[in-house]
Each structure stands twice: as C-alpha cells, then as structure tokens.
Amino acid sequence: MKTRRVGIDCRLSGIKHAGIGRYIQNLIIRIINKNKQTNWVFFFSNKSQFRKFEEAYLKLHNQKKLPDKLEIIFTPIKHYSIAEQLKLPKIFKDANLDLLHVPHFNIPILYNQKIMITIHDLLWHEQKGISVTTLNPLKYLLKYQAYKFISKQAVHKACRIITPSETIKKVLFKYYPLVKSKISVVHEGIDENFSKHFSINKNRKNSRQLIYTGSLYPHKNLILVLKALKKLSNIKLKLVGSRNVFQTRLLNTAKKLGVFNQVKVAGFLSDQKLIKEYKNSLAFVQPSLSEGFGLPALEAMSVGLPVLASNIAIFKEIYRDIPIYFDPHNVDSLVRAINLSLTKDLSSKLREGKKLCENYSWDDMALKFNKIYQAESL
Numbered sequence: 001m002k003t004r005r006v007g008i009d010c011r012l013s014g015i016k017h018a019g020i021g022r023y024i025q026n027l028i029i030r031i032i033n034k035n036k037q038t039n040w041v042f043f044f045s046n047k048s049q050f051r052k053f054e055e056a057y058l059k060l061h062n063q064k065k066l067p068d069k070l071e072i073i074f075t076p077i078k079h080y081s082i083a084e085q086l087k088l089p090k091i092f093k094d095a096n097l098d099l100l101h102v103p104h105f106n107i108p109i110l111y112n113q114k115i116m117i118t119i120h121d122l123l124w125h126e127q128k129g130i131s132v133t134t135l136n137p138l139k140y141l142l143k144y145q146a147y148k149f150i151s152k153q154a155v156h157k158a159c160r161i162i163t164p165s166e167t168i169k170k171v172l173f174k175y176y177p178l179v180k181s182k183i184s185v186v187h188e189g190i191d192e193n194f195s196k197h198f199s200i201n202k203n204r205k206n207s208r209q210l211i212y213t214g215s216l217y218p219h220k221n222l223i224l225v226l227k228a229l230k231k232l233s234n235i236k237l238k239l240v241g242s243r244n245v246f247q248t249r250l251l252n253t254a255k256k257l258g259v260f261n262q263v264k265v266a267g268f269l270s271d272q273k274l275i276k277e278y279k280n281s282l283a284f285v286q287p288s289l290s291e292g293f294g295l296p297a298l299e300a301m302s303v304g305l306p307v308l309a310s311n312i313a314i315f316k317e318i319y320r321d322i323p324i325y326f327d328p329h330n331v332d333s334l335v336r337a338i339n340l341s342l343t344k345d346l347s348s349k350l351r352e353g354k355k356l357c358e359n360y361s362w363d364d365m366a367l368k369f370n371k372i373y374q375a376e377s378l
Contacts (some may be wrong), residue, residue, distance in 0.1 A: 004377040007041040007097040007374040010158050010286045011079055012104060014052050018215060018242070019295060020120060022186055023164075024103050029057040030366035032070055032133030035374065039093050040061045043075040050074070052308045071095075072300040078107055080143075082243055086110075099377035101157075104153040107158075116160040116376055122151075123219060143376050149173050155179050160201070160376050162369075164293040184372060185294070187318075193271040196297045200347055201304065210308070211281040213274065213296040216246040221287040221310065221328050223250070229259040235338060238281070240266045240274060262319030278305045283341045286310065287328050294318050302357040306346050 008031075013024035029127040032040055056185040057066065074093055077083045081084040088108035092100055100111070122363035124147055147233055155161055155176045161183045163169045173180045217223055218241070225237055239247070247265065269277065278284070284300035284311040292316055297307045301322060309315045324340050327333035 003037055003039055005039050005041060005096060006099045006373050006377055007043065007089055007095055008052065008094065009100070009104075010049070011045045011075060011077070013044070014049055019293075020104060022295070023118075025053065025056060025182060026189060026191070027103070027360040027366060027369060029060050030363060031369060031373075032057070033039050033061070033064055034366060034370035036069075038373065038377070039069045039071065041071045041073060041097060043073050043091070043095075045076055046074060050121040051212070054104075061209040079104075084108055095208065098350045099373060100371070102154075105147075105154045107154045109150060109153045109157070111325060114159055114213045114376065115157060116162070117154050117158045117374070118164075119151075119155065119168065121282055121290065122175060123290055123292070125151075125175055126171075128291060145229045152176070158182060160184060160372055162372070164188050165314055165317055167317050168292050171177050172273060181378075184368075186365055186368045186372075187360055188194055188295055188296055189365050190302050190357050190360050191271065192294070193355060193363065194275060195302045195354075197275050197278075197279075197303045198326070199235070200350050201305050202308075204282060207280055208234055208283045209238055209281045209313075210283055211240065211300070211305075212285050212287075213240040215241055216244070216250050218246070219289045221289050223253055223330060224287045224331060224334055225249070226254050226259055226263070227331045227340060229262045230257050231331070231335050232338060233262070233366070235282075235378045237285070238264045238277065240269050240277065242268055274299075275303055278303050281305060283308050283324075283338070285334075285338075286315065286323075287326075287334065288312065288315075289328055291315070298357055298360060301353040304350050304354070304366055306341050306350065307353070308341060318338055320356055322349055322356055350351075360371055 008025055008028055008030055012020050013028060014021045028042060054066060058169050059284055073095060077087055085108050089111040093113060097113060100115045102115060105117060105119055107117060108114060133349060153269040161179060163172060163183060163185055164187060166185055169183050170186055172183060214220060229235055254263045277299050284297055286297045286307060288310055291314045297309060301307050307323040309319055309323040313323040324337045326337040
C-alpha cells in the first residue's frame with residue numbers, strides 16, 4: 001500500500017489561539033499514531049509553538065521522542081496576511097503532499113493541490129458592521145470583503161469540509177448550497193483534565209458567582225449578563241480569557257450600569273486553575289447569540305458545574321436538555337435561569353451532563369479524521 005503524505009497547517013495551534021488553537025493541538029497530538037500508511041507533515045509558525053506541541057505529544061503518549069514519520073516545516077507566516085496568500089502556496093507545494101488540511105477557512109487560494117478545510121462557524125457572514133470590530137470602517141470593509149472572497153474560494157476548492165456540528169453544516173449549506181455533499185460533521189472533544197475532576201459541590205449555592213470563559217466579542221452577548229446583575233445585586237460574574245479592547249468596552253458598560261463591582265476579571269487561567277474556579281462557582285453562563293460548538297460550557301459541565309445557556313440551535317444540539325436555557329434577548333429570562341440555579345436541586349442533571357460529555361472525545365475526533373484523511377488522500 002502506498003505511503004501517503006498528509007500535511008496539516010498548524011500555525012494556529014496552541015491555547016494562545018483560543019478555541020481553534022485547542023482544536024488543532026488536540027488533533028495533531030493524537031492523529032500521528034492512527035495509521036502506518038501516512039507520513040505527516042506539520043507546518044508550525046516557529047520553534048516555540050512546535051515545542052509546546054512536542055511536549056503535549058510526548059506527555060500524552062508517554063514517549064521520549066517524536067515518531068520518524070513526522071516532518072516539521074517552520075512557516076513563519078502570519079495568518080490572514082498577504083504573505084499567507086503569496087508565499088504559502090509554494091511552501092505547501094514543495095512539501096509534495098497527497099492532501100493538505102487547513103483547519104480554518106484561511107487557505108492560500110493559489111495552492112492548487114488537494115486540500116480539505118474545517119469551517120468552525122460562519123459568524124462573520126451573520127455578524128457584521130463596525131460594532132463587531134476594532135478596525136476603522138475602511139479597514140473593516142476591506143478585511144470583510146477579503147474574508148468573504150477567501151472563505152468562498154475555500155469551500156469551493158476543498159475536497160472535504162469539516163464542521164463541528166450539524167447546526168454549522170446547515171448554516172454552511174444555506175450560504176453555499178452546492179457544497180453540501182462535501183460536508184462531514186466531526187464533533188470536538190473534552191480534555192481529560194476536566195472530565196477526571198467531576199464532582200457535585202453541595203455548597204455550590206453559597207458561591208453566588210457566575211463564571212464565563214472565552215472571548216468577549218459582541219456576539220458573546222455578555223451585556224445581557226451585566227443587565228441581569230443589575231437586578232441581582234448579590235450575584236457576581238467572573239470573566240476568564242485574554243484581555244483585549246472588547247474587555248475594556250464591557251467593563252465600561254459595567255460601570256455605566258452600576259455593576260462594575262460585581263464583575264471580576266481573571267485573565268487567562270491554566271486548566272487546573274480554571275477547574276478550581278468552576279468548583280467554586282454557582283454556574284457557568286453561556287449567553288451567546290451564535291457559536292460553532294460551545295466547548296467551554298461542556299468543559300464546565302464535565303467537572304460538575306451547572307450551565308445556563310442561551311436557547312440557540314447550536315446549544316440545543318450539543319448540550320441537549322442538560323442546561324437551564326434562557327432567551328438571549330430577554331434579561332428577565334436570564335434572571336429566572338439564575339434564580340432557578342439557586343433554588344433547584346440539579347444533582348440528577350449534573351450526572352446526566354457527565355454522561356453527555358463522554359460523547360465528546362478528542363480521541364474519537366482523531367479517529368474520524370484519520371478515516372477522512374485516508375479516503376481523501378488516495
């Protein structure tokens with residue numbers, strides 16, 4: 001049987017790049033050992049990013065060195081840049097690949113060999129305007145048009161398109177109906193760091209702390225939570241994630257609403273520190289207007305924390321009936337959900353949530369990807 005060469009663009013791997021980074025990292029540390037007929041070629045931005053991958057791989061597999069069938073190519077080209085379009089095609093072509101996987105929409109459109117992509121969401125197709133960006137209007141318009149052009153090229157050039165959910169598959173089909181036959185749904189997974197720490201905190205209701213993990217883009221809808229805090233003076237909100245201009249905007253809104261003292265900013269936390277915060281919280285709040293999967297709430301659920309989630313389609317698909325749902329456009333609906341988390345015994349739901357989380361495994365994701373790589377690299 002022919003040995004195939006499969007390349008993966010890893011320039012966005014690592015927790016520095018939030019959800020996409022965690023997705024890529026968990027794929028690449030697992031996929032290498034899935035078959036003996038594949039030589040892997042990983043494209044990293046720099047040695048530091050590679051070392052973090054290497055450390056995670058060796059720890060996961062309890063090995064002292066990387067396998068021989070892995071080739072590393074350093075590709076210091078910034079994502080979403082002009083250089084990505086002008087320089088990457090030659091780098092990828094020179095690698096002589098049977099298949100290239102770009103786990104995002106940002107393909108180099110001049111690369112004409114076999115390519116597959118992951119579309120995590122089509123958020124910027126549906127959330128547009130200067131309120132969703134920090135750029136000036138002209139730069140935003142140019143960047144938005146480039147995004148629309150490249151994403152359209154990506155879905156049409158790809159031999160296979162991966163989405164993390166049926167909901168995103170439907171959204172993708174709505175905008176690009178001709179690509180439906182190329183779409184495969186592959187769910188994301190939950191790290192064992194979270195799932196092995198499941199327990200039900202009997203003192204949870206004494207906490208009065210809601211917690212949110214993730215970015216603070218406008219579509220995350222954290223303003224709704226601030227408005228709910230105004231009606232619940234005994235409730236606090238802890239924000240976990242990287243600091244940026246949207247955090248500043250949110251905190252300014254908190255000041256205007258008079259709830260600034262009810263909001264605490266934790267910044268980035270390691271998984272272990274995050275788990276400790278989950279253990280000391282009343283509930284995880286997920287008020288998003290749009291998502292591609294919703295991994296942070298699953299991680300919280302897997303350690304035994306109740307989840308309050310907006311009643312959008314993606315959460316109904318992924319979380320099923322485990323969370324306390326609320327209308328993301330209605331403050332009183334969220335207030336009722338928070339009060340319910342304070343008064344209702346959620347023990348049985350928390351146990352059901354643990355079972356649900358067992359359906360989302362990074363190893364299962366890697367197995368499914370391996371089958372797709374084998375089929376598409378022939």
